[in-house]
Amino acid sequence: MSAKVNDDLLTERRKCEFNVEELTNYLDGGAQATQNRRKLEDKVLSTKGLFDEVPEEYLSHKEKYENAVRKAVVYYKAMKEAEDPNQTEQERANATYRSLLHAAVFKDNSPFSLHLAMFIPAILGQADEEQKKYWMKRASKMEIIGTYAQTELGHGTFIRGLETTATYDPKTEEFVLHSPTLTAYKWWPGSLAHTANYCVVMAHLYINGKSCGIQPFIVQFRDEETHQPLPGIKLGEIGAKLGFNTVNNGFLGFDQHRIPRNRMLMKNAQVLKDGTFKRSPNSKLTYGTMVYVRVVIVNGMANQLARAVTIAVRYSAVRRQSELKPDAGEPQILDYVTQQHKLFIGIASSHAFTLTAKWLTRMYQKVTADLEKGNLDELPELHAIACCLKAVTTTDTSVLVERSRTSCGGHGYMLSSNLPQIYGLVTAACTYEGENTVLMLQTARSLVKALEQAQSGKRLSPTMSYLSEKVSSRLKWDNSIDGIVKGFRRVAYGKVESAMRSMRKYVRSGLGPEDAWNMSSVQLVAASEYTSISEADIRQLQDTYEDLLGKIRPNAVGLVDAFDFRDQILNSTLGAYDGRVYERLMEEALKSPLNAEPVNQSFHKYLKPFMQGKL
Ligand SMILES: CC/C=C\C/C=C\C/C=C\C/C=C\C/C=C\C/C=C\CCCCC(=O)SCCNC(=O)CCNC(=O)[C@H](O)C(C)(C)COP(=O)(O)OP(=O)(O)OC[C@H]1O[C@@H](n2cnc3c(N)ncnc32)[C@H](O)[C@@H]1OP(=O)(O)O
Numbered sequence: 212m213s214a215k216v217n218d219d220l221l222t223e224r225r226k227c228e229f230n231v232e233e234l235t236n237y238l239d240g241g242a243q244a245t246q247n248r249r250k251l252e253d254k255v256l257s258t259k260g261l262f263d264e265v266p267e268e269y270l271s272h273k274e275k276y277e278n279a280v281r282k283a284v285v286y287y288k289a290m291k292e293a294e295d296p297n298q299t300e301q302e303r304a305n306a307t308y309r310s311l312l313h314a315a316v317f318k319d320n321s322p323f324s325l326h327l328a329m330f331i332p333a334i335l336g337q338a339d340e341e342q343k344k345y346w347m348k349r350a351s352k353m354e355i356i357g358t359y360a361q362t363e364l365g366h367g368t369f370i371r372g373l374e375t376t377a378t379y380d381p382k383t384e385e386f387v388l389h390s391p392t393l394t395a396y397k398w399w400p401g402s403l404a405h406t407a408n409y410c411v412v413m414a415h416l417y418i419n420g421k422s423c424g425i426q427p428f429i430v431q432f433r434d435e436e437t438h439q440p441l442p443g444i445k446l447g448e449i450g451a452k453l454g455f456n457t458v459n460n461g462f463l464g465f466d467q468h469r470i471p472r473n474r475m476l477m478k479n480a481q482v483l484k485d486g487t488f489k490r491s492p493n494s495k496l497t498y499g500t501m502v503y504v505r506v507v508i509v510n511g512m513a514n515q516l517a518r519a520v521t522i523a524v525r526y527s528a529v530r531r532q533s534e535l536k537p538d539a540g541e542p543q544i545l546d547y548v549t550q551q552h553k554l555f556i557g558i559a560s561s562h563a564f565t566l567t568a569k570w571l572t573r574m575y576q577k578v579t580a581d582l583e584k585g586n587l588d589e590l591p592e593l594h595a596i597a598c599c600l601k602a603v604t605t606t607d608t609s610v611l612v613e614r615s616r617t618s619c620g621g622h623g624y625m626l627s628s629n630l631p632q633i634y635g636l637v638t639a640a641c642t643y644e645g646e647n648t649v650l651m652l653q654t655a656r657s658l659v660k661a662l663e664q665a666q667s668g669k670r671l672s673p674t675m676s677y678l679s680e681k682v683s684s685r686l687k688w689d690n691s692i693d694g695i696v697k698g699f700r701r702v703a704y705g706k707v708e709s710a711m712r713s714m715r716k717y718v719r720s721g722l723g724p725e726d727a728w729n730m731s732s733v734q735l736v737a738a739s740e741y742t743s744i745s746e747a748d749i750r751q752l753q754d755t756y757e758d759l760l761g762k763i764r765p766n767a768v769g770l771v772d773a774f775d776f777r778d779q780i781l782n783s784t785l786g787a788y789d790g791r792v793y794e795r796l797m798e799e800a801l802k803s804p805l806n807a808e809p810v811n812q813s814f815h816k817y818l819k820p821f822m823q824g825k826l
């Protein structure tokens with residue numbers, strides 16, 4: 212018999228003014244897609260051995276990792292077996308696009324993450340046809356497990372500064388990989404420490420003493436039978452982190468490690484047997500895997516944010532606290548407008564990020580198809596947009612997930628709420644795949660170039676067209692959606708123009724272009740990430756906003772129910788569908804090993820002698 216649902220949640224669900232299932236179907240891309248997703252989740256989550264007897268919070272660092280590998284093997288097999296052979300690739304992608312299935316199994320991400328998120332995409336994007344055929348067969352069947360090794364102890368952002376060398380030896384037709392310094396050690400790649408046995412290494416290619424830029428190499432670093440590190444390879448784990456503690460991030464050093472010529476991934480640039488280097492049509496095509504993952508991250512943020520606000524909104528409907536009016540009893544904390552302000556932006560932002568992710572994915576697919584035909588025209592714009600949206604969505608999601616956590620009071624600070632772990636996952640994305648400030652400056656670089664083109668009368672791409680709108684500075688906008696968008700475009704234009712004016716002022720004062728850029732970089736980041744509008748309209752918008760909060764209030768629980776996260780995926784004492792928060796908090800607390808006995812051994816060993824003055 213299923214547990215009784217909390218009365219307040221029942222009331223909330225009766226109050227909802229729209230059809231929740233309809234919104235779920237819309238988010239999934241149709242009723243069939245919802246059915247497919249639910250069927251996949253049912254199948255996979257009914258697999259034995261996927262869940263923890265002891266909450267992993269109570270395991271050691273080493274036990275957590277070993278337990279995660281155990282689950283990763285079970286999970287991956289279950290996902291493979293659950294695949295419906297009659298489904299198209301697109302239907303399969305839709306079924307997983309919104310599903311956070313892996314989150315039901317891994318609170319802190321999987322040791323296989325990088326194999327799926329970067330190793331396979333790097334092969335698909337950087338290998339020539341023959342290499343792709345061979346390596347994709349092995350990687351997709353998990354005969355090998357890979358990662359993406361680009362960042363080094365001394366360099367993450369500045370890829371051109373990477374120190375790992377790959378020197379071509381035409382006599383043996385091999386590359387010699389070497390880490391000349393400690394700072395050249397690859398440092399951070401997920402799965403690298405003890406899980407993977409292959410990686411795509413980004414290294415500085417030298418032929419006959421001449422630099423040929425950063426190139427991708429597929430490198431085996433552990434024996435496939437014994438899993439021992441190969442000769443000339445130094446390996447290890449980088450240590451405990453804020454989150455991602457079951458991703459097995461590691462370090463790797465090369466000592467004159469030789470690999471055959473065909474291990475350089477040669478889709479874009481090639482090295483012939485005699486050492487002839489055939490340059491890529493664009494050196495930045497080598498960075499293509501990062502562009503792909505930045506696009507994926509935007510959708511990932513939408514889903515993780517939806518998970519956090521689901522937990523916080525349901526908890527806020529159940530939690531009653533304080534006194535809003537004398538003798539009216541304790542209200543649901545969701546009735547405090549401050550609580551609505553904290554949480555409803557998160558619901559809206561998740562939807563906005565989902566729609567943005569769909570748009571960006573379509574743009575990525577179009578540009579990638581063009582690249583296949585040798586048309587690189589829209590690659591710079593894709594890079595600029597992907598940088599901006601990855602940075603903005605990860606920053607906003609981190610802020611909104613943390614706000615979801617703090618809106619749940621002390622219980623939001625419990626690991627059993629899962630909000631701290633979700634924060635750990637999303638805040639990492641502000642750093643990985645391009646640190647956000649650096650990416651915003653990449654976007655700013657494109658905006659400044661576009662404004663210069665607009666000022667010289669050139670046509671701009673659709674996403675930059677607001678820089679060529681001759682709008683008067685006295686533009687009045689009303690509070691219609693169209694008016695607000697016009698206002699934002701006007702202010703965004705002003706931010707770019709102001710940053711550019713600032714740079715020109717520094718150059719006129721005698722600074723070089725690089726110093727002028729650096730001095731204006733705070734404005735440049737602002738031009739890329741946010742806009743604000745003038746004082747007069749704030750008051751009017753504020754009234755509209757507070758009115759809107761009231762309209763959303765009766766539908767808040769319905770809106771988060773529509774994200775359709777099952778309890779195993781929320782993995783939270785505060786967010787379960789039945790709202791039995793207090794019972795679940797106690798059930799989880801009793802799982803603490805410290806509760807196994809009423810008096811802990813430390814009393815007899817330390818406390819008692821201490822309190823009796825004997826220590
Ligand atoms: C499967 C996972 C499951 C779950 C995850 C769980 C929870 C997370 C929740 C949500 C996320 C969901 C999914 C996430 C998926 C995976 C997450 C899992 C693991 C984490 C993986 C992380 C891996 C990494 O971090 S890999 C390393 C990433 N490193 C970087 O990004 C480095 C950033 N630095 C750079 O990009 C460049 O060095 C630079 C651009 C900043 C500067 O380079 P450089 O100085 O050479 O360039 P510039 O001189 O500035 O510019 C020169 C011109 O080149 C153009 N340019 C630059 N880059 C590109 C590019 N990429 N493409 C195209 N063009 C580019 C630039 O515009 C300049 O052009 P111009 O014409 O001269 O102006």
Ligand SMILES: Cc1cc2nc3c(=O)[nH]c(=O)nc-3n(C[C@H](O)[C@H](O)[C@H](O)COP(=O)(O)OP(=O)(O)OC[C@H]3O[C@@H](n4cnc5c(N)ncnc54)[C@H](O)[C@@H]3O)c2cc1C
Pocket residue numbers: 325358359360361362365366367368369398399400401455460639642643644645646647648649652
């Ligand atoms: C959880 C996690 C997982 C990761 N997984 C992987 C992986 O699997 N594979 C991999 O290769 N890497 C991985 N990374 C590494 C990640 O890609 C790097 O940390 C990231 O690229 C930032 O580089 P960095 O750490 O060297 O920081 P730095 O580049 O040293 O940045 C430090 C500070 O300097 C500032 N800064 C740097 N350059 C500029 C500039 N030009 N202008 C203005 N400010 C600047 C930055 O804004 C930042 O504030 C991972 C990182 C994390 C946190």
